Amino acid sequence: MTAALVLDRVSVALDRRPVVVDASLAVPPGCLLALVGPNGAGKTTLLRAVAGAIAWQGRIMAAGQDLAAVPPRVRAQMVAYLPQQRDIAWGLPVREVVALGRLPHIGFAAGEGAGDRAAIDRAMTAAGVEGLAARPVDRLSGGERARVLLARALAQAAPLLLVDEPTAALDPHHQLQVMEVLRGEADAGRTVVAVLHDLALAARFAHRIALMDGGRILAEGPPDAVLTPDWLARAYRVEALAGTHEGAMWVLPWRRR
Numbered sequence: 505m506t507a508a509l510v511l512d513r514v515s516v517a518l519d520r521r522p523v524v525v526d527a528s529l530a531v532p533p534g535c536l537l538a539l540v541g542p543n544g545a546g547k548t549t550l551l552r553a554v555a556g557a558i559a560w561q562g563r564i565m566a567a568g569q570d571l572a573a574v575p576p577r578v579r580a581q582m583v584a585y586l587p588q589q590r591d592i593a594w595g596l597p598v599r600e601v602v603a604l605g606r607l608p609h610i611g612f613a614a615g616e617g618a619g620d621r622a623a624i625d626r627a628m629t630a631a632g633v634e635g636l637a638a639r640p641v642d643r644l645s646g647g648e649r650a651r652v653l654l655a656r657a658l659a660q661a662a663p664l665l666l667v668d669e670p671t672a673a674l675d676p677h678h679q680l681q682v683m684e685v686l687r688g689e690a691d692a693g694r695t696v697v698a699v700l701h702d703l704a705l706a707a708r709f710a711h712r713i714a715l716m717d718g719g720r721i722l723a724e725g726p727p728d729a730v731l732t733p734d735w736l737a738r739a740y741r742v743e744a745l746a747g748t749h750e751g752a753m754w755v756l757p758w759r760r761r
C-alpha cells in the first residue's frame with residue numbers, strides 16, 4: 505500500500521544547530537503513529553516541518569505529493585496540525601474557534617455550509633467540548649482549551665492529522681477520550697502522527713511508534729518492537745515494567761538508570 509506520509513532524509517537546523525537529522529519514515533494510511541523520545545529529541549521540530557511551519561531539507565511527501573511544492577491553502581486541506589503551544593489570542597466563543605478549522609475549505613468570505621456545520625458539530629462532540637460552545641475560549645481551563653484546539657484540528661477533516669502532546673494537561677478520562685478519538689480517526693482511514701510523552705498511552709493506542717533521540721529516529725515499528733527494555737534504557741535512561749492486557753501492550757516507567 506502507498507504510504508500516506510513519507511519522510512525521506514528530513515533534516516532541520518535551528519540557529520545553525522542540527523535539530524533533526526536524516527529522519528526517514530513511511531506511515532501508511534489508517535495508521536496512528538506515536539512519535540516519542542526524551543525532551544529535546546526533536547519531535548516538535550519534526551512535526552513542525554511536516555506541518556510546513558519551518559524550513560526543512562530532504563523530502564516530505566503526503567498522499568504522493570511533495571509538500572514543498574503544495575500551495576499553502578491546499579496544504580491546509582491536506583494537513584491539520586495541533587501545535588504544542590495552546591495560547592489563543594482572542595476570547596472568541598468556543599464554537600467560532602472550532603469553526604476556524606473549516607477555513608481552508610470555505611475561505612473568509614463564504615459562509616458555513618451544511619457540511620461545514622456537520623464537521624464542526626462532529627469535531628466538538630469528539631473532543632467533548634459541545635457543552636462549551638458559547639463560552640469565551642480565554643476563560644476556559646487549560647485542559648478545556650486543549651480540547652477546543654483539538655476540535656479545531658479535527659474540524660479541518662484533513663487526511664493527515666499532526667498533534668503535538670494532545671493529552672498534556674488532560675485528566676485520565678479525557679486522555680483516554682482523546683486517544684480513542686485519534687485511534688478512531690486512524691481506523692477511519694486517516695493518518696495520525698501524535699507526539700506523546702505518555703508511553704502507556706502510546707503503547708495502548710498507537711499502531712506504530714517512532715522513537716527519536718538526538719534529532720534521529722532510533723527505531724520505528726509496532727509498540728512491542730520499539731518500547732523494549734533496551735530502547736527505553738538507551739533513549740530515556742529508564743527501566744520499565746511492561747505486559748499485555750486485552751490484546752494491547754502496557755508499559756510503566758519504573759526507575760531511572
Ligand SMILES: Nc1ncnc2c1ncn2[C@@H]1O[C@H](COP(=O)(O)OP(=O)(O)OP(=O)(O)O)[C@@H](O)[C@H]1O
Nearest residue numbers: 518519521523541542543544545546547548549550
Ligand atoms: N526556535 C528554536 N531555536 C533554536 N533551537 C531550538 C528552537 N526550538 C527548539 N530548539 C532546540 O531544538 C531541540 C529540539 O527541540 P524540540 O522542541 O523539537 O524537542 P522535543 O523532542 O519536542 O522536546 P520536548 O519533549 O521537550 O517538547 C532542542 O535542543 C531545543 O532546545
